[in-house]
Amino acid sequence: MANRLKQDICIGENLKKYRKKAGMSQEHVAAKLQVQGIDIVREIISQMELGKCNIRISVLLALAEMYRVPVAAFFADLERYE
Numbered sequence: 001m002a003n004r005l006k007q008d009i010c011i012g013e014n015l016k017k018y019r020k021k022a023g024m025s026q027e028h029v030a031a032k033l034q035v036q037g038i039d040i041v042r043e044i045i046s047q048m049e050l051g052k053c054n055i056r057i058s059v060l061l062a063l064a065e066m067y068r069v070p071v072a073a074f075f076a077d078l079e080r081y082e
Contacts, residue, residue: 009075009078010051010078011051011055011074011075011078012048012049012050012051013049014073014074014075014076014077014078015048015049015055015063015074016049018063018067018069018073018074019045019049019063019067021067022066022067022068024066024067026042026045026046026049027042029042029045029063029066030042030044030045032066033059033062033063033066036062038058038059038062040059060074
Protein backbone atom coordinates (compact mmCIF):
# COMPACT_ATOMS: atom_id res chain seq x y z
CA MET A 1 0.00 0.00 0.00
CA ALA A 2 1.28 3.48 -0.86
CA ASN A 3 2.34 5.92 1.85
CA ARG A 4 -0.06 8.74 2.59
CA LEU A 5 1.28 12.25 3.09
CA LYS A 6 0.50 13.68 6.50
CA GLN A 7 -2.03 16.49 6.42
CA ASP A 8 -0.25 18.60 9.01
CA ILE A 9 3.48 18.41 9.57
CA CYS A 10 4.75 20.13 12.70
CA ILE A 11 7.99 22.09 12.48
CA GLY A 12 7.79 23.20 16.11
CA GLU A 13 10.65 21.03 17.35
CA ASN A 14 12.93 22.45 14.67
CA LEU A 15 11.87 26.00 15.53
CA LYS A 16 12.76 25.35 19.15
CA LYS A 17 16.06 23.64 18.27
CA TYR A 18 17.28 26.56 16.17
CA ARG A 19 16.09 29.14 18.69
CA LYS A 20 18.11 27.41 21.39
CA LYS A 21 21.14 27.08 19.08
CA ALA A 22 20.90 30.84 18.56
CA GLY A 23 20.96 31.25 22.36
CA MET A 24 17.66 33.09 22.47
CA SER A 25 14.69 32.89 24.81
CA GLN A 26 11.11 32.99 23.53
CA GLU A 27 10.81 36.45 25.09
CA HIS A 28 13.87 37.68 23.19
CA VAL A 29 12.56 36.28 19.90
CA ALA A 30 9.17 37.95 20.40
CA ALA A 31 10.82 41.28 21.25
CA LYS A 32 13.07 41.15 18.17
CA LEU A 33 10.10 40.32 15.94
CA GLN A 34 8.13 43.22 17.41
CA VAL A 35 11.00 45.59 16.60
CA GLN A 36 10.75 44.33 13.00
CA GLY A 37 7.05 45.23 12.97
CA ILE A 38 5.75 41.69 13.46
CA ASP A 39 3.11 41.81 16.19
CA ILE A 40 3.78 38.66 18.20
CA VAL A 41 4.10 37.75 21.88
CA ARG A 42 6.06 35.05 23.71
CA GLU A 43 2.97 32.88 24.10
CA ILE A 44 2.60 32.67 20.31
CA ILE A 45 6.26 31.62 19.97
CA SER A 46 5.54 28.87 22.51
CA GLN A 47 2.41 27.77 20.65
CA MET A 48 4.32 27.61 17.34
CA GLU A 49 7.04 25.47 18.94
CA LEU A 50 4.39 23.15 20.38
CA GLY A 51 2.70 22.82 16.98
CA LYS A 52 -0.52 24.37 18.24
CA CYS A 53 -0.40 27.49 16.10
CA ASN A 54 -0.01 28.11 12.39
CA ILE A 55 3.01 30.13 11.34
CA ARG A 56 2.78 33.01 8.88
CA ILE A 57 5.35 32.98 6.11
CA SER A 58 6.57 36.43 7.16
CA VAL A 59 7.29 35.09 10.66
CA LEU A 60 9.03 32.01 9.27
CA LEU A 61 11.27 34.16 7.07
CA ALA A 62 12.07 36.49 9.98
CA LEU A 63 12.93 33.53 12.24
CA ALA A 64 15.23 32.02 9.61
CA GLU A 65 17.06 35.33 9.32
CA MET A 66 17.22 35.77 13.09
CA TYR A 67 18.52 32.23 13.69
CA ARG A 68 20.82 32.47 10.65
CA VAL A 69 19.54 29.29 9.03
CA PRO A 70 17.91 28.64 5.67
CA VAL A 71 14.13 28.28 5.77
CA ALA A 72 14.58 24.68 4.62
CA ALA A 73 16.29 23.88 7.94
CA PHE A 74 12.91 24.16 9.68
CA PHE A 75 11.63 21.33 7.49
CA ALA A 76 14.61 18.99 7.87
CA ASP A 77 14.13 15.47 9.25
CA LEU A 78 10.33 15.63 9.38
CA GLU A 79 8.14 12.57 8.99
CA ARG A 80 6.20 13.21 5.81
CA TYR A 81 4.19 10.00 5.65
CA GLU A 82 1.66 8.26 7.82
